[in-house]
Amino acid sequence: MSTTERGPSLLALSKEALGARVVELGGKAFHARIVREHVLAKGELDYARMTSLPAALRERLAAELPIFTGRESARSTAKDATTKLLIEFPRDGAREVSVETVHMPSLWEGGDGEHVPGATLCVSTQAGCPIGCPFCASGQLGLARNLASHEIVEQYVRGRALGPLARSVVMGMGEPLLNYANLAVALDVVHDEMGLGSRKVTVSTVGFPDRLRKLAPSKPRFQLAISLHTPFQAERDVLVPAMKGVPIAEIVAAGDDWFERTGREITYEYVLLGGTNDTGSHARGLGELLRGRRCTVNLIPFNPVEESPYRRPSAETVEAFRAALERAGLVATVRWSRGVESDAACGQLRLRAAAER
Ligand code: SAH
Numbered sequence: 001m002s003t004t005e006r007g008p009s010l011l012a013l014s015k016e017a018l019g020a021r022v023v024e025l026g027g028k029a030f031h032a033r034i035v036r037e038h039v040l041a042k043g044e045l046d047y048a049r050m051t052s053l054p055a056a057l058r059e060r061l062a063a064e065l066p067i068f069t070g071r072e073s074a075r076s077t078a079k080d081a082t083t084k085l086l087i088e089f090p091r092d093g094a095r096e097v098s099v100e101t102v103h104m105p106s107l108w109e110g111g112d113g114e115h116v117p118g119a120t121l122c123v124s125t126q127a128g129c130p131i132g133c134p135f136c137a138s139g140q141l142g143l144a145r146n147l148a149s150h151e152i153v154e155q156y157v158r159g160r161a162l163g164p165l166a167r168s169v170v171m172g173m174g175e176p177l178l179n180y181a182n183l184a185v186a187l188d189v190v191h192d193e194m195g196l197g198s199r200k201v202t203v204s205t206v207g208f209p210d211r212l213r214k215l216a217p218s219k220p221r222f223q224l225a226i227s228l229h230t231p232f233q234a235e236r237d238v239l240v241p242a243m244k245g246v247p248i249a250e251i252v253a254a255g256d257d258w259f260e261r262t263g264r265e266i267t268y269e270y271v272l273l274g275g276t277n278d279t280g281s282h283a284r285g286l287g288e289l290l291r292g293r294r295c296t297v298n299l300i301p302f303n304p305v306e307e308s309p310y311r312r313p314s315a316e317t318v319e320a321f322r323a324a325l326e327r328a329g330l331v332a333t334v335r336w337s338r339g340v341e342s343d344a345a346c347g348q349l350r351l352r353a354a355a356e357r
Contacts, residue, residue: 009069010039011150011157025060027053039067040153040193043160068154073098081105082338083162086350087155089127092145099124099147099173100350101155103162104338118166121159123152125183126174131206132241135271137305137350138173146179152186156194168196170203170222173350175242177211184220191221198222204269206240209254216261225267225298226255230277231285239277252289259294266295273302274313278321287328296331303337 013021018036019029031053038044047053047062074086082105088098102122107115127144129136155172159165168190170176176183183203190196198221205212207226228248229239237244243251255266268290272278286297299322302312313321318334325332 009150009154010035010065010067011153012069012148021065022057022061025057025064027057027060031057035061036193039157040189041195043157045157045161068158069148069151070154072158078338080338085155085158085162087158089147089151092127095127095144097127097144098350099127099151099155101159101172102338103159105163106166108166116166117164119159119163120167120169121156121165122169122172123155123159124172124174125152125170125176125179129174130178130242131175133239134241135239135273135302135305135308135310141350143174146182147174149182149185149189152183153189156186156190156196160194165196167200168202169225170201171225175206176203177205177208177215180211180215187221202267206243207251207254208243209246209250212254212258216258219262223264223267224255224258224262225269226251227269227271228286229269229271230282231289232282235277239271248289252293255295256293268295268297269300270297271300271302272313272318272321274311274317276310278313278317280324283321283324283328286325287330290330291328296333297325299325299332299334301334301336 008017010018015032015036019032022032022035023029034052035047035050038050044050045067047058050058053061070087070089072085073088075083077083083103085101085103086098087101088096091097100122101124103119104122105117105119108118110116124147126146128141129139130143132139156165156168159168170183187201190201191198201222202225203220203222204225204227207228212224227240228236228251230236231248233248236248255268258264259266270277270286290297299318301318302310304310304312322332322334
């Protein structure tokens with residue numbers, strides 16, 4: 001029997017509805033709080049081990065209340081321990097709805113100079129994506145649908161089951177600002193009930209200026225990253241098709257506004273495409289565009305996608321570009337993609353699964 005035939009999953013129920021469901025299953029309303037706490041705060045996904053609940057209730061829960069709505073339909077682990085999950089959610093009509101969630105373990109500096117393990121989790125907000133960037137695998141099949149807030153939370157819970165989370169980036173499939181209402185609800189749960197601090201979560205967007213301006217006053221619980229990719233308008237119109245005609249200067253102005261209102265520095269992301277946007281004039285243009293701002297440019301060497309016309313620049317070119325940005329007065333870092341050799345670079349587990357059907 002599939003989870004959907006058994007009615008909504010635990011994560012899909014509001015706190016009130018979960019209380020009612022637990023009573024239906026023979027428990028008391030306060031047991032609902034205990035169940036939710038086990039799943040969200042403690043990461044306990046086996047009802048049998050929630051021993052503070054009556055045994056009879058644990059059995060009914062295990063039989064009748066699935067925790068998740070989705071199903072893990074593929075998993076791949078790379079040599080660097082990066083694990084990619086493909087999660088299939090209920091279909092939208094005929095359309096397949098599956099997303100990738102990526103768990104990237106690493107060591108973080110603790111307070112006393114010790115290094116503590118903790119992963120960065122990359123989560124998706126939409127199945128597919130309507131933006132259509134030609135270098136990105138996620139947009140190649142278009143948008144299937146927005147994820148519900150509990151489907152976003154499900155990725156965090158499944159991800160944490162692979163190992164403790166230190167950080168999260170909302171940089172998986174989809175454009176977060178086009179599903180912001182659901183994302184905001186999910187991030188509240190992640191913050192309040194799963195305990196991931198708001199400075200530990202980064203949301204990446206193509207930067208719709210009007211939407212950014214509306215968000216800033218609400219003091220959102222995340223750090224902002226804006227995908228810029230080039231300082232030149234005509235080129236951005238090609239690299240970020242859904243933003244065609246939206247002036248780059250307006251995006252940067254909305255970013256400035258965000259910084260003023262929230263006090264949080266922005267990261268500008270820049271996918272480095274060999275021979276396309278990695279020239280000296282691009283570095284100078286970017287230096288002029290962002291001059292005087294407290295922000296970081298994060299360079300992402302292109303992660304090869306099948307049948308893409310783009311290529312990854314050499315390590316020397318990447319370093320030269322970074323150095324040129326520093327000479328122009330910017331703070332620039334490089335992010336080499338992880339888990340690439342597992343044949344599942346970002347978005348490709350899903351593309352591959354689609355090709356095999
Ligand atoms: N839609 C949002 C978030 C998803 S993508 C955005 O565009 O920001 C997260 C980042 O990964 C974006 O900067 C995106 O441009 C980048 N990216 C997508 N495909 C890539 C690839 N093949 N190689 C390197 N970076 C890529």
